[in-house]
Structure formats: structure tokens, C-alpha cells
Amino acid sequence: MAVVGVIGGGQLARMMIPPATALGLEIRVLAEAADSSARLAASAVGDYRDTAAVLAFAEGCDVITFDHEHVPQEVLRALVAAGAAVHPGPDALLYAQDKLQMRERLSQLGVAQPDWARVSSADELGQFLTDHAGRAVVKTPRGGYDGKGVRVVDDPAQVADWLADGPLLAEELVRFDRELAQLIARRPSGDARLWPLVETVQRGGVCAEVIAPAPQLTDAQERAAAEIATTIAHGLGVTGVLAVELFQAADGRVLVNELAMRPHNSGHVTIEGSTTSQFEQHLRAVLDWPLGDTTPRAPWGVMINVFGGLPDDRIAAALAHQPEAKVHAYGKGQRPGRKAGHVTVIGAELDDVVYRARAAASHFDA
Numbered sequence: 001m002a003v004v005g006v007i008g009g010g011q012l013a014r015m016m017i018p019p020a021t022a023l024g025l026e027i028r029v030l031a032e033a034a035d036s037s038a039r040l041a042a043s044a045v046g047d048y049r050d051t052a053a054v055l056a057f058a059e060g061c062d063v064i065t066f067d068h069e070h071v072p073q074e075v076l077r078a079l080v081a082a083g084a085a086v087h088p089g090p091d092a093l094l095y096a097q098d099k100l101q102m103r104e105r106l107s108q109l110g111v112a113q114p115d116w117a118r119v120s121s122a123d124e125l126g127q128f129l130t131d132h133a134g135r136a137v138v139k140t141p142r143g144g145y146d147g148k149g150v151r152v153v154d155d156p157a158q159v160a161d162w163l164a165d166g167p168l169l170a171e172e173l174v175r176f177d178r179e180l181a182q183l184i185a186r187r188p189s190g191d192a193r194l195w196p197l198v199e200t201v202q203r204g205g206v207c208a209e210v211i212a213p214a215p216q217l218t219d220a221q222e223r224a225a226a227e228i229a230t231t232i233a234h235g236l237g238v239t240g241v242l243a244v245e246l247f248q249a250a251d252g253r254v255l256v257n258e259l260a261m262r263p264h265n266s267g268h269v270t271i272e273g274s275t276t277s278q279f280e281q282h283l284r285a286v287l288d289w290p291l292g293d294t295t296p297r298a299p300w301g302v303m304i305n306v307f308g309g310l311p312d313d314r315i316a317a318a319l320a321h322q323p324e325a326k327v328h329a330y331g332k333g334q335r336p337g338r339k340a341g342h343v344t345v346i347g348a349e350l351d352d353v354v355y356r357a358r359a360a361a362s363h364f365d366a
Helices: 011-022 051-058 073-081 090-097 099-109 122-131 156-163 219-236 278-286 312-321 350-364
Strands: 003-007 026-031 042-045 063-066 116-119 136-139 150-153 168-172 176-186 192-194 198-203 206-212 240-249 254-260 300-307 326-329 339-347
Touching: 003 011, 003 051, 011 026, 011 278, 026 051, 042 051, 051 073, 063 278, 073 090, 090 099, 090 219, 090 254, 099 168, 099 219, 099 254, 116 122, 122 136, 122 156, 122 168, 136 156, 150 156, 156 168, 176 219, 176 254, 176 278, 192 219, 206 350, 219 240, 219 254, 240 278, 300 350, 312 326, 312 350, 339 350
Parallel strands: 003 026, 003 063, 026 042
Antiparallel strands: 116 168, 136 150, 136 168, 176 192, 176 198, 176 240, 198 206, 206 300, 240 254, 300 339, 326 339
16 A cells, blocks of 8 residues: 655645545645644644654655645755655745746746746835836745735835845736636656646635636637646646646736645645546656546536635535535634635536535635
8 A cells, every 4th residue: 555645734635635545545644733634644743844753754655745835945855865755846846935936947948927027125126116117016935825925016115024034026017817727737757637727716815716617718828828837847847736827918818827836726626527636636646656537527617715614504504505516624623714615516507507606605604
């Protein structure tokens, strides 16, 4: 029985448990706390920044993979030096950990992305603002997610606190019609599979809904997204699932926003919506097993995130009202704004699927 070790005890690790069980795998999780979302498979509680703790966890695992991208490079490289199979590896994860490094490497790969610059001073940012109609998106290179570490500015003083800590990433403020996401899985031998391109709806910088496939796409946009994801996956040597977050610009172009090298919120719809879910595919990929078919099971799928909490009585009410809906609870304590679960509906008619997904999710509104 192959043993897969997952660093990080969040909902992504939790959702790897069912496909691991189905594939006859043993899954072990290094969780941050005993009450983590993935506690059902938590074989150890420890700090992912502690090299000794991570090395001890890796003993006996056939492969190490991740619930998040925050494991420091020195810990990742210690794992590799100790002989562990690490997927994705540190050389690839670097570009999901550092947005400046990502932009530089994607420029080398010739991938379409917003205009950007490394800025280390108020004067450099001021010049970038002057060159881009007086407004820009500024990001901290590391640590940002779900809208954190991102500010839209028109004056360098608005990020003076960040500039004090080092260089920042400045990007043009893209005029876009919507956001998209392209998922791809790649195994170490180089084989790769794509899922259909999806539309993501953000609220407050956090993904709220996903529609699969993205409606009203042109053939050119589908090809562009697929080529971008394939170029990045092979160019960076990614192993496992890669999510490429994209802008559909007002002029029709498809531009790279950010990368995630792990199963991704935009891919939760694949659990019910695809022949092979992103979680099963990730496990197959990191083990270098044959990849599964990604054909949709229905013409449309809609996933809606639930925030705050999923009490049992509300789950029961949602299922009674919308029996075709699938509810996924992440086993987290209730807290306002916390991503606590999601609801998915698949079907033949988009308007009907959207209605039923939103109707089920409405039972969890505060």
C-alpha cells in the first residue's frame, strides 16, 4: 500500500481522503492543530516550518505533497536532500510562493500576463503609476491569499508600510469582464490532463461561485487558457494539480493572474462534475500513476462556497429542499467569514443548475 503524506491539515487535505481510500492508499496528514479540518487522517500535529518535525513526518511516506504552498524553501530542500519524493518540488513551488519570481519566470516563458514591475521605493512605484493612468494593483511577494496582501493604490504612500519590508509587485489594473481558472494535472513523467475552463466569481477577494464550464467562451479563449496552463506546467516542472487563475480582459485577451500548485477552490466542482476529480487526479499525479479522464459528467456544474458554518440542521434543510445538491462540510468551527464548506449541483440546463445551487446554499446564509 502506497503512503501519501500531506503537509497541512486544511480542507484540501480533508478532500483527498475519500479518493485515497478508494484507491487503496494510506494517507497521512501533518496537521497544524489537533482540531484541523483533515483530522480524520492526521497522523501528526506539528509546525510545517520546523524542519525536524517535517522530516520525522516524512519517514515511511512514499511521496510528500501539500495542502498549501507555505512550507519554507529550506524545509522543502531538506526533504529532498533526505531522499523524500516531494511533489510538487521546491523548484516549482517557488513560483507559487513568490509572486515576483512568478512574474519573472512567466515573462521568460512568454505567457500573457498584465504589465508589471518590481518596485523597491516610492519613486519607482510613483513612476509605475504615472505610466499606468495613475492606478495600480500592488501585492506583497509572499504570503497573500484570498485578497490578503493586495491593495489597489493611486499613491505610493498607501503601501509605505509594505515598502519598508522590501520590494513589492506592481501590476497594471486590468479592465476585465470576468475571472477564469484553468486546472491541469501533470505527473513527473510529463503526462498532463486539462479540465474544462471555468468561470470564478469573487466577492471581497474570495472565491464565492464557480461555473463549469465558463459560459460564452470563444474557441480562441479556450485554446489560449489551455496553452497557458500547459506551458506553465511543463515550463515550471509542476507535478500534481496546477490552478492558473486568469483574467478575461475587456479586449478579450486571457491573462495570468496567479498560480496555485495544489488542488484549488475552482476545482471543487470536479468532485461531482468530472469523471476524475482534482483530488483523485492529484494523488495519481504525485504518485506518477496514469492520469484519469477529465470529461464532465453533465453539461453544467455550479459550486458555491459556504462561509461561517454548516450546522447539521441547516445541512438537513438544504438537502430536503434540493435533494440533488451535494453538500461538503469542512469540519471547522463556526466563525463569521470563514470558508466552512461548499455546495455543488450538476445538470443539463445552466439557469436551473445555478438556481438549485444557490437555493441549497441559501440555507447557510447568516
